[in-house]
Amino acid sequence: MIYSESLQELIKEFKKMPGIGEKNAQRLAFYVLQISNEQAQKLSMAIINLKTRIRYCSICSNLTEVDPCAICHNPSRDHSLICVVEDPKALIAIEKTGQYKGVYHVLMGTLSPLDNIGPDDIRIKELMTRVEKNDVKEVIMGTSPNMEGETTSLYIARLLSPLGIKITRLARGVPIGTDIEYADEITLLNALEGRTKF
Amino acid sequence: MPLQETQALVLRTDNLGEADKIVTLFSPQTGKIKGVANGARRPKSRFGSSLEVLSYIRVVYFAQPKGLHRLNQTDLVDYFPKIRVELPKLAAALYLVDLVNSLTEQEDSNPDLFNLLLYNLKIINQGNFEPVLLRIFEIRALTVLGFAPQFEKCTICKKRLDFLQKNVYNILCGGILCLECAKDKGGISLSCGSINFLKQAVKIDLDKIGRLKLSANQAQEVKQLLHQHILYNIKQEINSYRFLEKL
Numbered sequence: 382m383i384y385s386e387s388l389q390e391l392i393k394e395f396k397k398m399p400g401i402g403e404k405n406a407q408r409l410a411f412y413v414l415q416i417s418n419e420q421a422q423k424l425s426m427a428i429i430n431l432k433t434r435i436r437y438c439s440i441c442s443n444l445t446e447v448d449p450c451a452i453c454h455n456p457s458r459d460h461s462l463i464c465v466v467e468d469p470k471a472l473i474a475i476e477k478t479g480q481y482k483g484v485y486h487v488l489m490g491t492l493s494p495l496d497n498i499g500p501d502d503i504r505i506k507e508l509m510t511r512v513e514k515n516d517v518k519e520v521i522m523g524t525s526p527n528m529e530g531e532t533t534s535l536y537i538a539r540l541l542s543p544l545g546i547k548i549t550r551l552a553r554g555v556p557i558g559t560d561i562e563y564a565d566e567i568t569l570l571n572a573l574e575g576r577t578k579f
Numbered sequence: 580m581p582l583q584e585t586q587a588l589v590l591r592t593d594n595l596g597e598a599d600k601i602v603t604l605f606s607p608q609t610g611k612i613k614g615v616a617n618g619a620r621r622p623k624s625r626f627g628s629s630l631e632v633l634s635y636i637r638v639v640y641f642a643q644p645k646g647l648h649r650l651n652q653t654d655l656v657d658y659f660p661k662i663r664v665e666l667p668k669l670a671a672a673l674y675l676v677d678l679v680n681s682l683t684e685q686e687d688s689n690p691d692l693f694n695l696l697l698y699n700l701k702i703i704n705q706g707n708f709e710p711v712l713l714r715i716f717e718i719r720a721l722t723v724l725g726f727a728p729q730f731e732k733c734t735i736c737k738k739r740l741d742f743l744q745k746n747v748y749n750i751l752c753g754g755i756l757c758l759e760c761a762k763d764k765g766g767i768s769l770s771c772g773s774i775n776f777l778k779q780a781v782k783i784d785l786d787k788i789g790r791l792k793l794s795a796n797q798a799q800e801v802k803q804l805l806h807q808h809i810l811y812n813i814k815q816e817i818n819s820y821r822f823l824e825k826l
Contacts, residue, residue: 400597494673494822495591495632528632528663528673535666556622565627567658 388414440511442487442504444469452476452484459483461518465508465537467491467525475523483521486511491529492536500536509540522550526571552577583642585609586656588696589634590680594620602630602650603680604638607693611683614640614648629653633662633672635697659704668708670823675699675716677819678809682724691723698785711798715780715788717805722781726812728804729754730778736760746774748804750811767807773800 384392388410395406413421437443438450445451452458462483466472472485490503500506512520520541524530538548554572555564564572587604590611595601600619604612619626629636630650635657641649662668679696683689699716721727732739734754740746747756749766755774756764776793783791793801810816 492822494670494819495677497816497818497821499822499825531663532666532669532673535664535669539666559623563623565629566655567628567660570660 437489441485442489442507443472443485457482461516462521463508463512463517463519464521464523465534466523467530467533471523471525483519488524488533491524492533493529494532503533505537505540508537512541512544512546517546519547519549522548526553581642582639582651583609583648584637584639586635586637587612588676588693588700589630589632589636590676591632592619592630598624600630601647604636605676605679605683605693605696606638606688607690608688610687610689611680611685612640612648613685614638614650616650616653619650626650626653627655628658629655631658633659633676633700635659635700657701657704659700661704662700665708667826668703670819670826671708671710671713672700672703674713674817674819674823675703677817678717678720681813681815681817682720682726682809689723692720695719695723695785702788710802711791711793712788714776714793714798714801714805715791717809718777718780721805721808721812726808727781728777728808730774733757733760735764746771750807753808767800767804769800769804770797773797773804776801777804 391410391413392403392406395401395409396403398406401409413424416424434446435444436446436448438445438448438453440449440453443450443452447454459482463486464475464481464483465486465488466475467488467490469487472487475481475485486504486508488503488505488508490498492498492500492503511517520537522534522537524533534550541548552575553568554575555561555568561569585606585608587606590603590605592603593601595615598618598620600616602614602616602619604614606612616624616626616630618624619630628634630653634655637654637656638650639652641651643649659672662672675696679692683692695716699712702712718727728748730740732754733756734749734752735756736759738757740755740757745758746769747758747761747764747766748754748769749756749761749764752764752766755769756766772794776791776797779791780788806820
């Protein structure tokens with residue numbers, strides 16, 4: 382064994398993380414080795430705190446330390462407007478706009494027929510219960526514009542349509558700061574179809 | 580590393596690392612191939628939206644003697660936009676590409692199967708989707724791949740069948756049995772109408788498949804038979820079939 386047992390063990394654990402290969406794992410392990418004991422304790426406590434304190438919101442399934450989460454608990458948010466997103470990362474991306482005042486429903490995944498991920502594997506039932514029990518006026522489909530996201534949106538829209546709720550989806554089009562000549566045909570087609578009045 | 584160019588349908592994509600994709604393509608020249616598209620998940624990727632499942636593309640790639648090819652450039656030929664806005668159409672089209680992916684081996688060229696898949700995707704995109712189309716696709720795909728059930732003769736004693744009586748399909752024998760052989764082996768009951776449909780579905784010109792009809796009972800019989808036959812041949816479940824059944 383080239384490394385001591387404890388160093389080898391830490392490298393092995395780092396390698397399990399997404400995007401971390403052998404070299405990066407070694408680099409991180411040597412970084413941990415050279416920091417002070419106090420810093421190492423802070424790092425390990427941060428990981429333990431994350432694992433013990435973070436849970437899912439019982440209403441929207443967002444990651445939170447208090448249940449319900451700050452968004453669901455906030456009376457100034459519009460609770461009749463629900464934006465359906467795939468995961469907490471998508472929720473954070475929309476929150477960063479600072480303009481959305483409704484609430485969210487995090488599905489914790491998307492439907493993927495090719496991978497056998499069906500409606501029972503993500504939080505669609507919870508969304509339906511929430512919509513049926515509360516006075517919801519609009520549901521915004523905020524899933525990604527790929528095959529899985531589209532399948533999920535179509536499936537949920539099909540379940541919601543008998544309830545007479547307004548169902549909308551995020552507009553799709555040309556990203557800001559790019560040249561139209563480099564946009565692909567599908568994006569441009571969607572942008573043309575979803576054009577808005579000046 | 581020779582540069583190859585071909586047309587292809589995207590059967591599936593799998594994420595690789597932070598921003599790459601492994602793309603499974605089905606081409607008339609090379610059959611099923613797998614390639615890496617570097618940076619395909621980035622918003623400003625040169626591949627754009629062309630590597631979505633169900634896309635019909637022209638692709639340029641560096642062929643590798645072993646392992647995954649390297650995709651260099653893609654151009655979109657058809658996106659089948661109407662499939663992507665109706666759930667029954669989308670589920671059916673996903674089943675077709677999933678079935679082709681399950682039934683085929685890599686680098687095994689089959690232009691007939693490619694044309695069949697492309698034609699069916701165009702039909703689903705253009706018109707009203709009918710489940711009978713899936714049954715016609717299944718039997719024709721099995722036929723071009725050499726897995727089709729036998730309908731003309733008893734698969735055991737080779738006696739010619741008249742189909743005027745009760746018919747029995749035996750999955751282990753891969754076809755219809757005469758009444759004598761069926762006594763020992765058993766199997767699924769199949770009406771004459773269902774057998775005639777399956778025989779016609781293989782022979783009829785693709786542009787006339789809209790003429791083939793099935794009653795509700797026959798549709799159930801044919802669906803069950805073909806599904807069992809496919810599962811027996813590929814020895815695994817087809818994921819998208821379950822989703823299709825839940826709709």
